[in-house]
Amino acid sequence: MPRFTEELWNSIADIFAAILAHPFVRGLTDGSLPEDAFRYYVVQDALYLRDYARCLALAAARSPRDPWCELFADHAKVALVVERSLHDSFFREWGLSPEEIAATPYAPTNLAYTSYLLRIAYDRPFEELLGAVLPCYWIYWEVGKHLEKAGSPNPLYQRWIATYASEEYAQVVRAVIDVTDEAVADFPEGRRAAVRAHFVTTSRYEWMFWDAAWRMESWPV
Structure with missing residues (x-):
């Protein structure tokens, strides 16, 4: 039987293909x-x-197993x-201060x-x-x-690529994938379906996040 997380990844094959084809992502390498x-x-x-870290902290607080609590508490800090x-490191090169970043409004x-x-972090079960x-x-x-296969001629973009292609980051991701498989191991399809729905939505x-950056999205009114 395939792992549940394999099913999750297969469920977003079209979305991931669209991400790789997006001009923002392609533009990082060319x-x-x-x-x-x-x-x-x-x-x-x-x-x-800032908000993602709070979600991970809530995952730590709600984890049913101590090792998972430690994992997500560490990831929130990371x-x-x-x-x-x-x-x-990017902001220093651009001359942007922490105060300027904090004063920037969230894009839509x-x-x-x-x-x-x-909302999911506060309202829904741990597995969701x-x-x-x-x-x-x-x-x-x-x-x-x-x-990483193509690299980038832009040193800023190459630094970004190297961070997420690193083995250090890979270990972090594999750990969360394993937790997800273990957390739903005995769950009926109804509870797994809710996890799958959130996975597809995010x-x-x-x-959309990369597309917003490509368009430099702003509030219409």
Whole structure:
């Protein structure tokens, strides 16, 4: 029998193909991505990670097993500290201060995505939260591995690619995949279906996040 997470990944095959085909993602390797769009993305991603880290902290608090609690507590810290160091390296090159980043409003797609994640984190069972947060882990790893094959002529983009293609990041993702499989091992299809629905929804939001950056999305009114 295939692992449940294999079923999850197969369920978003079309979405992942659309992500790889998106001009923002392709532009990271062929050098065509305007740096303004990448800067927009990094700023919005820094805002996103503040809420994503809170979701991981809630996953830690609600974990039914101690090792999982430790895992997600550590990942919440990593999202705030390690990922922030990557972003800060970009911000220093662009001359952006922490105060400027904090004062940046959430773009519509970012606000919708983080609001969805936080709602699941507060309202739904632990396994559903796993389904909601897993795409951010997993899709970035798969995108990183895919883009690493071509590399990038832009050192900023290459730094980003190398982070998510690294074996260190791969170990983080594999750990969450394993937790997800274990968490739903004895669940009936009805409970698994809810996990699958969140996984598909936040995978769509991943595409939308890159698309918003490509368009440098702003509020229409």
